[in-house]
Amino acid sequence: MRNRRNASLLNFFSLFIIFIILFSFIRSGQMNNYYSNILVTVGISIIMAVSLNITSGLLGQLALGHAGFMSVGAYTAGIITKSLPDMPFAFSLAIALLAGGILAALFGFLIGMPALRLKGDYLAIVTLGFGEIIRVVVENLNITGGAAGLSRITRMSRALAVDKKMSAAIQFGVVFWLMVIVVTITFTLGRSRHGRAILSIRENEIASEAAGIPTTYYKLFAFTLGAFFAGIAGGLYAHQIGLLTPRHFDFNRSIEYLVMVVLGGMGSITGSIVSSAILVSLPEFLRGFADWRMVIYSLTLILMMIFRPSGLLGTKEFSLSKTVHKIQKFLAKKFVRKERKPKLPFVPNYDVWEGKPVLTVENLGIRFGGLVAAENINLHVMNDEIVGLIGPNGAGKTTVFNMLQGVYVPTCGSITLLGKDIVGKSTYEIASSGIARTFQNIRLFKSMTVLENVKVAFHTRMTYSPLSGITRASRYDSEERGIDIRARELLHVFDMDDVADENAASLPYGMQRKLEICRALATNPKVLLLDEPAAGMNPTETAELMDTIRRIRTRFSVAILLIEHDMSLVMGICERIYVLNYGHVIAEGTPEEIASNEEVITAYLGMSNKDNKEDKAC
Amino acid sequence: MTLFLSQLLNGIHVGSIYALIALGYTMVYGIVQLINFAHGDILMLSAYLVVVGITKLGLSPALSVLLSIVVAVVFGVILERVAYRPLRSSPRISSLITAIGVSMLMQNVAQLIFSPNPIPYPITLSVPALNLGGLYLSFTTLLTVVLSVGLMFLLQIFVSSTKAGKAMRAVSEDTGTALLMGIHVNRIISLTFAIGSGLAAIGSLLYCIAYPSVAPTLGSLPGIKAFIAAVLGGIGLIPGAMLGGFILGIAESLAKAYISSRMSDAIVYGILIIVLLFKPAGLLGTKTREKV
Numbered sequence: 001m002r003n004r005r006n007a008s009l010l011n012f013f014s015l016f017i018i019f020i021i022l023f024s025f026i027r028s029g030q031m032n033n034y035y036s037n038i039l040v041t042v043g044i045s046i047i048m049a050v051s052l053n054i055t056s057g058l059l060g061q062l063a064l065g066h067a068g069f070m071s072v073g074a075y076t077a078g079i080i081t082k083s084l085p086d087m088p089f090a091f092s093l094a095i096a097l098l099a100g101g102i103l104a105a106l107f108g109f110l111i112g113m114p115a116l117r118l119k120g121d122y123l124a125i126v127t128l129g130f131g132e133i134i135r136v137v138v139e140n141l142n143i144t145g146g147a148a149g150l151s152r153i154t155r156m157s158r159a160l161a162v163d164k165k166m167s168a169a170i171q172f173g174v175v176f177w178l179m180v181i182v183v184t185i186t187f188t189l190g191r192s193r194h195g196r197a198i199l200s201i202r203e204n205e206i207a208s209e210a211a212g213i214p215t216t217y218y219k220l221f222a223f224t225l226g227a228f229f230a231g232i233a234g235g236l237y238a239h240q241i242g243l244l245t246p247r248h249f250d251f252n253r254s255i256e257y258l259v260m261v262v263l264g265g266m267g268s269i270t271g272s273i274v275s276s277a278i279l280v281s282l283p284e285f286l287r288g289f290a291d292w293r294m295v296i297y298s299l300t301l302i303l304m305m306i307f308r309p310s311g312l313l314g315t316k317e318f319s320l321s322k323t324v325h326k327i328q329k330f331l332a333k334k335f336v337r338k339e340r341k342p343k344l345p346f347v348p349n350y351d352v353w354e355g356k357p358v359l360t361v362e363n364l365g366i367r368f369g370g371l372v373a374a375e376n377i378n379l380h381v382m383n384d385e386i387v388g389l390i391g392p393n394g395a396g397k398t399t400v401f402n403m404l405q406g407v408y409v410p411t412c413g414s415i416t417l418l419g420k421d422i423v424g425k426s427t428y429e430i431a432s433s434g435i436a437r438t439f440q441n442i443r444l445f446k447s448m449t450v451l452e453n454v455k456v457a458f459h460t461r462m463t464y465s466p467l468s469g470i471t472r473a474s475r476y477d478s479e480e481r482g483i484d485i486r487a488r489e490l491l492h493v494f495d496m497d498d499v500a501d502e503n504a505a506s507l508p509y510g511m512q513r514k515l516e517i518c519r520a521l522a523t524n525p526k527v528l529l530l531d532e533p534a535a536g537m538n539p540t541e542t543a544e545l546m547d548t549i550r551r552i553r554t555r556f557s558v559a560i561l562l563i564e565h566d567m568s569l570v571m572g573i574c575e576r577i578y579v580l581n582y583g584h585v586i587a588e589g590t591p592e593e594i595a596s597n598e599e600v601i602t603a604y605l606g607m608s609n610k611d612n613k614e615d616k617a618c
Numbered sequence: 619m620t621l622f623l624s625q626l627l628n629g630i631h632v633g634s635i636y637a638l639i640a641l642g643y644t645m646v647y648g649i650v651q652l653i654n655f656a657h658g659d660i661l662m663l664s665a666y667l668v669v670v671g672i673t674k675l676g677l678s679p680a681l682s683v684l685l686s687i688v689v690a691v692v693f694g695v696i697l698e699r700v701a702y703r704p705l706r707s708s709p710r711i712s713s714l715i716t717a718i719g720v721s722m723l724m725q726n727v728a729q730l731i732f733s734p735n736p737i738p739y740p741i742t743l744s745v746p747a748l749n750l751g752g753l754y755l756s757f758t759t760l761l762t763v764v765l766s767v768g769l770m771f772l773l774q775i776f777v778s779s780t781k782a783g784k785a786m787r788a789v790s791e792d793t794g795t796a797l798l799m800g801i802h803v804n805r806i807i808s809l810t811f812a813i814g815s816g817l818a819a820i821g822s823l824l825y826c827i828a829y830p831s832v833a834p835t836l837g838s839l840p841g842i843k844a845f846i847a848a849v850l851g852g853i854g855l856i857p858g859a860m861l862g863g864f865i866l867g868i869a870e871s872l873a874k875a876y877i878s879s880r881m882s883d884a885i886v887y888g889i890l891i892i893v894l895l896f897k898p899a900g901l902l903g904t905k906t907r908e909k910v
Contacts, residue, residue: 062711114895121653125849126894129887136884251842255718262715294726301719302701309708 019176027169036168040240042280043175044233047182049260049272051229054186056258057267059222060202061116062124064254065131066230071249072107072134073100073231074238075144078153081239089159097235104231105224112223131254139246149245156239175236182229185470186269192469192476193462198222200456203445210405212431212460212523263304265311275312342481345461358383358559359527364413366403373399374583381527381559386549388570389563391580397563398440401529405437406430418526432460436525438516440532446505450496450515453504454487457522487522493555494518510541521556530562534569542566546573571595620752625875626868631759631828633867634766638821639844640859641773642814648790648854649810652702652713656720657818658841663724664690664819665739665832666732672740679741687819694815695808728834739830762824769817770860777856786810790854846890852900861901
């Protein structure tokens, strides 16, 4: 423990020492204006790349208009300092940077609201469009100086102190520490429940929503935060250069930052830092070759991508992240407060529903255009009951699940969960009020660890705010430690403690299915929907699964509704079965009743009585 | 009214060039899901080839154009082979960045060879315009529209009814299955790049006749406009590219004439955004909902 403290202290001081050395070099003039300017540009680029990495790397939404937010921040800040000539520059600069950031965030919010409904290349092209619109509008406004630009903005390298060298040194300091703050915020937020929520959207949006994450909110949150940082970077840029023209912020500029993010590794903050530093300084080092430098630059880019397609660092991080974490922990312990007890996640206090139905579906129906996918469906699931939902392919089983979880809104009928109507609620709300599910085709957060997969689903049972996440407040600490305990407990129930730190994608198939169930249970459901849990399993694995399902029913006190084609499983564990055909419930009853029901045999099993008996025997 | 009609003609003229270039984007996207940012720069390449052919090699205009088409086709195929094929199984963003890198490389090499200063395009058409009751229809417009629309129909027939065209559609639906059905996927992808680049070379000829000035950044603007056209119509769809191109061209010239020439780009992007918000897969695209 002492060693770790010492290490984190050392890291913190090394950051400080780097600053002191560079500061004094610039102050004394050993490092001339040209080099100090490169340093400042590197700092601003790091802010830009890290902020773009929030949207493109962590959230996984490709954005091509990031320079647009930078220009909003730059022009806002420039106009503010120009219109406050009497105020001391340090004050007006602070106001200007903050205002630039806020206005850029506002733009991010307004653009993100409609745009984030789109995905992939379409989102990319819409953000490109917005970026270009911002540029064209700036080009045509009077207040921004039109195409000629906004000139004579006070420059930080002149106005921060009387002495020019001192001023340049302070400029470096301002950019350096703002950069450190932005990077730290991104790191700490990334490691909180909010960061996990954002990552889970990148990994699998549908599963994320089903695990109780309000995806729309988090997409907008990440996009707005990225825009805010870009706005601050813009403000710094305006006061570094002193002259803004719309051409500075065109599409190519957005691309420049995107290249930094991709080259460093999408999702790796340290990768963004390293690649920004390299990409900004590389052309400067190549200045000797004047004509050739851009050719070399673009060739390097192509070769880098061909030979290291996932970037310098992939999604990995340096230990700096741990360092930052440790520093805060250390500081928190040393100066602020004592450690709190881990706070176990809030568990909803479901009323006693013994002997009563926890889920009731009445007259449920849905049509897609003219197609009636399900009609007049009535079913109920009693407390702690295991119910099967069977039927031939295309009978509407998964459609029923999708309606139960709010993925589809039913055209008619009602769904009552624990006495409350849940029709029209969104998936994440339903997830947090007590229905969890697994998917027919496994949907895990593949590049997150097994433990993190489970932790994502605890999201709704935690309460700390993004700000507590960033500042690592005591609530963060106790809640995170609480869910760490709970998540490991849950994995232990499934004998998965050994693989807790492995990537979900690296698990064998059977384990992936188990992890999905585990994740669903983490949301603390009252009703668990299993969509073909035995698909792709061999008879031994299926037998094991049956055992697991019975076990979780008693241990977690959940009612289970499952879709399955494997009759040995359905007949073996279900207490009641509903049979669906062409969107209608054609039979209901105990396994024995269903197995001997004529209508079911002809409509669904399609076999004679004799075959059916043989089937039952095995 | 005459003003409106002549602007409409202008729009159709520009729009058919955009549509022709958009075909290249759309075909490549349809088959390998790559936004080929270097596509616009193939326009620039073929424009310089025509310049070199006529002024340096002393070839006839027709021969230089032919040369430019052939070289563009070969270049497109090599580009795919060298820069994009190694990245086919990598994250899509990596190939996107590679495409951007190729685009930068081409522009900068062109700048090294030809200097950044624009030079005049050596081919001009001096055929008097047709007078249709006060409305002048220039020969260039006629040629452009007829040539582009004709090529688009040919392409549509090729894709829908030839063996190679069917293979192309199969690869774009599902590369893995196409491979299992015995389709030579690599060859089909090369063919797609070849056709796309060839069309870009013809697009370059038509574009440069309309705006006769050649510079290393020549391809950026029509490239990005054509890309927008492709997305507007529904990327991956040949009729979508045509529709998108025409809508974009007409909207642009009407906006220039009636609203503000400086704001026309913003209006074009605005249309794109509005269309995508209501039809997220473009005008002709059908939204495929992810199965849960």
